[in-house]
Amino acid sequence: MTAVAPALSVLDLVPVRTGQTSREAVAASLTLAAHADRLGYRRYWFAEHHNMPAVASTTPPVLIAAAAGRTQRIRLGSGGVMLPNHAPLIVAEQFAALEAIAPGRIDLGLGRAPGSDPVITQLLRASGTPSDVEQFPQHVQDIALLMSGEGATVRFTSGGEYTVHSTPAATGTPEVWLLGSSDYSAQLAASQGLPYVFANHFSGHGLERALDLYRGTYQPSEAHPEPQTFLTVNAVAAPTAAEAEERALPQLRMMSRLRLNKPLIALETVEEAVGAEHDPATDQIVEAARSRWFVGTGATVAAEVREFAAKFGVDEVMLSPVAGAYESEPKDSPAGRAQTLELVAEAL
Numbered sequence: 001m002t003a004v005a006p007a008l009s010v011l012d013l014v015p016v017r018t019g020q021t022s023r024e025a026v027a028a029s030l031t032l033a034a035h036a037d038r039l040g041y042r043r044y045w046f047a048e049h050h051n052m053p054a055v056a057s058t059t060p061p062v063l064i065a066a067a068a069g070r071t072q073r074i075r076l077g078s079g080g081v082m083l084p085n086h087a088p089l090i091v092a093e094q095f096a097a098l099e100a101i102a103p104g105r106i107d108l109g110l111g112r113a114p115g116s117d118p119v120i121t122q123l124l125r126a127s128g129t130p131s132d133v134e135q136f137p138q139h140v141q142d143i144a145l146l147m148s149g150e151g152a153t154v155r156f157t158s159g160g161e162y163t164v165h166s167t168p169a170a171t172g173t174p175e176v177w178l179l180g181s182s183d184y185s186a187q188l189a190a191s192q193g194l195p196y197v198f199a200n201h202f203s204g205h206g207l208e209r210a211l212d213l214y215r216g217t218y219q220p221s222e223a224h225p226e227p228q229t230f231l232t233v234n235a236v237a238a239p240t241a242a243e244a245e246e247r248a249l250p251q252l253r254m255m256s257r258l259r260l261n262k263p264l265i266a267l268e269t270v271e272e273a274v275g276a277e278h279d280p281a282t283d284q285i286v287e288a289a290r291s292r293w294f295v296g297t298g299a300t301v302a303a304e305v306r307e308f309a310a311k312f313g314v315d316e317v318m319l320s321p322v323a324g325a326y327e328s329e330p331k332d333s334p335a336g337r338a339q340t341l342e343l344v345a346e347a348l
Contacts, residue, residue, distance in 0.1 A: 092146035
């Protein structure tokens with residue numbers, strides 16, 4: 001019996017390859033968002049990462065706003081905003097404005113990790129720590145209240161109250177999601193009655209336990225009476241399996257550089273990755289990561305997506321289209337990433 005086809009969504013880190021400018025990388029991703037919209041994908045999320053030569057998704061709200069002007073129906077969001085880097089009121093104001101720009105289409109995914117190294121973390125907090133990690137649960141609740149029509153109330157120790165709204169007259173609010181790769185985020189999402197996403201594309205370890213914790217301890221909320229979750233996966237689809245394997249190699253090698261603490265560089269082109277010298281440590285990490293990715297023809301990847309969704313009981317899978325680019329492909333085009341979305345959608 002064939003597994004039921006889940007809905008498809010997209011996670012975008014706005015990759016930057018050798019010789020590509022930030023302008024070209026952002027243009028490629030905005031083209032991809034519009035393409036995903038036309039293909040019927042459910043949502044398109046931008047990640048937050050800082051000071052990485054191969055990643056241009058530093059400011060999800062800005063990218064979401066730009067994508068809103070190029071799309072019609074797809075939900076747009078953050079995967080995620082790293083809350084310890086930002087004051088809760090600023091996040092609430094940004095996403096309330098986005099909800100006004102694209103009503104009913106905005107998701108606010110919140111994460112607890114810093115999204116960069118300690119130096120960048122200090123720079124992001126140069127004017128004072130905006131959101132202590134220890135206060136993450138309270139700040140999640142604060143943001144939801146600030147974006148609501150009622151707003152949040154500040155109570156002074158000396159007496160009196162002060163009401164704060166993230167926007168003057170909200171008619172809708174973004175949907176808040178908690179993101180993570182540990183038991184902590186799963187338990188917090190369950191306790192607050194919020195939708196939850198495990199970062200399977202980044203770390204597949206602990207997925208089953210996190211989902212069991214989330215579903216087993218879920219406390220229903222008015223907005224979400226039932227637990228709501230989906231899964232993220234790294235995917236590369238191409239007309240042939242050989243091309244798909246080649247296109248996967250640049251990102252696989254980038255993962256190895258991260259794991260081995262090597263200096264980070266722009267994403268290699270396919271030709272650079274294929275022609276690179278091999279070493280045992282890199283090969284081992286590449287092989288381990290590749291075993292968790294969905295790489296192949298559109299039919300092969302679609303079948304893996306269906307089986308994966310059925311195994312974990314979800315009706316949505318978010319693809320991180322990690323297909324690399326050949327040197328001949330235009331630098332402002334998503335090329336292999338668009339091909340991945342097309343082939344999987346057609347085969348599913």
